[in-house]
Amino acid sequence: MPKLKVYLLTGRTIDQGTGKEYGKLSEEYQKSVSICQMDPEDIKFLKVRENENVKVTTEFGSIIMKVVKSKRAPHPEVVFVPYGPWASVLANPKTHGTGMPSLKGEMAEIEPAPTEKVLNLQELLRTHFRRK
Amino acid sequence: MKNNIIVKVKNACAVGEAKFLNYALHRQTKPLIRKNGELVETSLEEAIQRGAEILANAQYPILYGWSNTSCEAIRVGVELAEEVGGVIDNTSTVCHGPSILSIQDIGISSCTLGQLRHRADLIFYWGSNPWSAHPRHIDRYTTFSEGRFQRSAWRGYLSRLTGTLARKRLGRAIDLVLGRQILSPPETEFRLPPTLFQNKRKMIVVDVRKTRSAEIADYFLQIQPNKDYELLQALRLLIRDEELDVDEVAGIPVEILEEIVDIMIGCKLGILFFGLGLTMSQGKLRNIDAALSLVRDLNQRTKFLIMPMRGHFNVTGANVVFTWQTGYPYAIDFSHGYPRYNPGETSVTDILRRGESDAGLVVASDPVAHFPNAAAQNLVKNPLVVIDPQATPTSIMADVVIPSAFVGIEVEGTAYRMDHVPLPLKKVVEPPETCLSDKEILQRILVEVRRLRSEHN
């Protein structure tokens, strides 16, 4: 299976911004933050299609997300994920003495995951947070 | 408004409109307490009592959030943190914290947004995408706004747009007819367009990918990821008339940089807006150091200003209130009885990562969604009190949930705009009975905490 090493960027999107105003537990919000925007050439390279699922892995965590074709291409080997619980699973908590975790520019690996599904929020919280 | 429900919103941006129309959809109105692993409804009194207990009994609690509530509430929050000897921190710690650290080293040449509307003829957005994150920024304050001394560049943009669209359509038509591609994608060309040299407002966007904001700019400078520091320092050198030994910096040819520097020096009043593209990528505060220094150096040649693009409607207010009451803008530790500030040590992500805190209060914020998972896990492991109008990933992991009224919709308050201008937020509808303002909830918790501590003594 093809794998791709990329720079991971996180940030705001207008959909994530409006989505959160529908409520952080809403479907709109969850859909808006569990995607990863990729350059069409990278999507081709991975042999996936838009709206299929991929597994994104960093040193800190791994999670399934839905692929979306980026309208901002070209940005080869750079992948954009909106802020939210999905991005946070992948984020680097180290702050290098500044207090600020690294939320942009971390290295990630992407591979196709056509048979795995994107978790919903409840499942994500259950899997990635230890219950008390 | 109809029957205490908002039905229409005028003059707001997309995010604002969504906020006003939909705030009622996922809000919570009942106080909750976790009993036997499940969150169950309870009375407000019990929730406040339990919340106060958690804070009063903790050795090293963290009080986090604050950027989505009013200054009036934040003032009580600082008093509460001081009372319990905990750490109080706001969302700057994962956002523009590095910018603040840089400002504390270098200073900052800045202004209020109206100054730009009236006078700015060169506008940079660096690592920031206002079209998506601050939708009305460009037409209210910068490129497409009307000022006393500068006209809007909207018409110029429209004619450029029709020109580009016409060219694209023509190109596609030719391609269809000839059966092959005539026009190669011009995206990565560096040539500076003539509009940059005209006597009107101009906008340049610097980013790693062509965002929506980049599309409407006069010029888009695509920079390689994690190379902002090099590019900023290169510009600084060129401003000081020094020679660069290399052919390109951050993937951009030096001749282009020289032309850009000429435009910067030749402008009447320039502004550099920067976003999390700078604070979050490699170098963090060093990137901001370079940007602040660049603008400071430019002031010897022309008038130039710089401003961070803040998220959260009152993160600036949180910084402002913290600073006047404690001397410091975020990451304040009261455990010694007086304010201590040392980001990296007293900042919440570090404290959580090291597992040092033993309780948490989160106000109007969602760290479970936004903190790196490793840190958020430790937050959830310990007793957690959440005050929020909405149900969020953080509130559903909490031990005590106290619903509050929405600031700016159901309760009035003061907030600070990104340029530090204080604004009154109005009350438009009545909150549900069980939802008090953050300020009131915090005051009640404070009273209860004091009572518990005096009993203890």
Place this chain on the structure above:
Amino acid sequence: MTHLIIKNGFVYDPLNGINGEKMDIFTSNGRIVEKVAEKEAKVIDASGMIVMPGGVDIHCHIAGAEVNSGRLLRPEDHVKDVEVKTRLTRSGVGYSIPSTFTTGYRYSRMGYTTIMNPSMPPLEARHTHEELDDTPMLDKASYPLLGDWWFVLEHLRDGLLEECAAHVAWIMNATKGYAIKIVNPGGLEAWSSGRNMRDIDDSVPYFNITPREIIRGLCKVNKLLNLPHTIHVHTNNLGKPGNYVTALETMKCVEDLAEGDRPVIHVTHSQFSSYKGSDWRTMSSGAEEVAKYVNHHSHVTLDVGQVIFTDTTTMTADGPFQHRLYLMTGNKWVNHDVETETTAGIVPFRYRRKSAVHATQWSIGLELALLIKDPWKICMTTDHPNGGPFTAYPSIIAWFMSQVARKKTMMKISKRARRNSLLPSIDREYSFYEIATITRAGQAKILGLKQKGHLGVGADADIAIYDVNPEQVDPSRKYKTVRRAFRKAAYTIKGGEVVVKDGQIVKPVYGKTFWLDVKTSLPMEVNDDLKQKFRDYWTIEYENYAIPERFLHASAPISIKAEV
């Protein structure tokens, strides 16, 4: 009902002509009264101690956008000086720019009860008031910056004096302000294009008006509106060698507007405007010329702006000046332009004994105070924190009262400055009566605060008691005793309540915020035209600009009837 009797102290009440008389002071319900029965009152034995009205500070930067940016800029300054939370007091930090609670407590511990925050950008007035509300122990007010306000520049340029007055009245109400503040008139507007004013007859870019016209225009407006204080002016060319000429021209330009003996202009931190010379090498004192002018004219009042040798933070609304200071020192620099109205700048600064320039600055402040004969014309300030923190006031009192104290400091300063200083030739020493004048009575009088600065019947019961016996201690020789006494008040009484004892806060209180409720006969018309102009000039709506009275925790409006 709280009654207080202060028995047997040496009372200095210059506004009522009382010069060290041993007498009792009676208070009831927050006011000074004729007499109170002893059995109903709390009695303070002030034998052997000095009793004065509570301190009044006419010019100290302690609240608002500019001050807070300064606090943000100097975490390294805060670490040096911390205040731990106690049962009664909040914690805090800061040496040159303390946090708000600390500011209030420290002033109160020195016996101060009223302070004036002199720089308030009208657009950000809300911020100033939020911070003032969090400054305990003191009554306070703030001055909106109006010298470069577009409405003022346009109306004065067009000769529309009454229109201008109506707008000034409106903005005084809207921002809950107390006086018209003018900083480097014309220079702040010019700073938007990176320029400055050369002198008071230079022309402001785009607006076609001169600083002279701005000062005169606002002086006339001040009279038309019957405001209690005069225009409060930070001159053009502040901090520039040779600027004493500008200071004189500024004072002269409103000479003809004076009526009788009443002042019409207050030149603030005048030390910074009293320099001779053409550059820093040739810089020397212009205090003699300035003092001579003031001695012969009654339409001017000043405050000193004394420099002390320390590491402090400069902050003013004078954007171009602060940028020059950055260029000179290379220190970190904050600049903040406020649309339509004003600017601000902040640069940390260290005044060094061995620097000829800094030592000369130190000398100039003292020369001004000692050469100006009438203590009612000059107030003691450091332009906190520009010349130094307000906690240095007791040291300044010592220098005013003792030539020996001055000599001692002189021995440690730069030789060149010592050679050129006028101080060795001045043997004048301030008496306690004169100190009471320049730190309270005169300040209150100049401000037009009728209930403050004195101990006559009807005054607010704001009283300071200092543990120094004027019959036994000669301040000229025992200046250290005097300094110690003024550092920690034996008692501070605010509104008739004992709030400080032996330099410790014993009762935290919050004071009132004074502001002017100016009533003109023809109020400014709030129509659609005005609202549109608002939208054109500012980036906030008209409705959001004015501060409602309920926003202030303890609003104390002063009703003023204007002549227009």
